Amino acid sequence: MTRKMKxxxxxxxxxxxFSSPAAAQGCAMCRSALEGQVQxxxxxxxxxxxxxxxxxxxxxxxxxxxxxxxDK
Numbered sequence: 001m002t003r004k005m006k007x008x009x010x011x012x013x014x015x016x017x018f019s020s021p022a023a024a025q026g027c028a029m030c031r032s033a034l035e036g037q038v039q040x041x042x043x044x045x046x047x048x049x050x051x052x053x054x055x056x057x058x059x060x061x062x063x064x065x066x067x068x069x070x071d072k
Contacts, residue, residue: 005071 034042 002071005067008067 030045034045
């Protein structure tokens, strides 16, 4: 691994480590809000979460692909 790749990986992991407590707060709120709902509402929220997860995963995958491709 090159120094640039190690730095990129370390900064990404550091960002994920410090952002997880803020993201975890929303999970408890969603769960408590959905406890009394019907199953269709729960499925709709779960689908919404997956749909909102697709763009960040696509962006991150593209960045990693480009980084590894330029390293070769």
